[in-house]
Amino acid sequence: MKSRYETEVERISDAVIIERSHPDPARFAALYDRHAMEIHRYAARRLGPQAADDITAEVFVAAFRRRDRYDLTCDDARPWLYGIATNLIGKHRRAEVRFFRAIACTPTWHPPLLVRWPRVVPECSPPSQAPTPREHVACGLVSPPPARWPSH
Template structure:
């Protein structure tokens, strides 16, 4: 993931502010972040849902642009907060997919349904055991882990996106680490995030 520089953050906030009087200006924000948000949703829900959810995210952001407050975080974090709310609408379906993936396994023979379920999560990054465990995590813990693992967000950006204290992000990641200890990929994702968060 490419980190957003402070200069870009300032330009983003300025673009949102300018879009209040010139709505076409919001297109700059859309152009800058749509692909990133779409990739995040695709990894969470699959490419079919990503088209709709990413578009709805930007429609919601456009409608709520007057409420954006740069003192509370970056435009990028604000967009991830909005997309997290939209993904939550798919929450029950997502949990069912994780559980189905766990039952189907990734090593067995492929059938149409198992292939579709495997496409809904990034099978290259989330293995069978992790997928099953993700379905069992409390929603808040799962959101923090997936924003870090799939969205590449820092602690500060996750806190801003979810509207939770910075320390809560670390607490939730620690709780996830304890619950998922020994599962492939989990320790690596959390360690990578902690190194980048400094």
């Protein structure tokens, strides 16, 4: 049997829940209970179950922080939550692309690096496996030199 609170929450709109969460932030949990599984499924179809857990949590944290900007004339908050989820999924994918590009630029042998301007020189690396200055610039490890690479 459902409690009176659970029955009341089922009948009221998302806009009312968000409005009531301003003076009483704990009421925002009803919005989470109502839509979290749906948002999680949406994220899981796009990123997989592990990343979907993080995205779902981030969606509701962002929604909670921005609840004062929610348009209370919209009774259903799902389009708003899906918009937040879509933006976070895009950020996640862009971060993944940057990560994989950086991995692709790294040499297979990973020595500790010493920074010597204007290039990064691996400590004790065999010359055949040391990354070239061009590879460092391509990976974004250093900025390109003004004229040419110094010879040392």
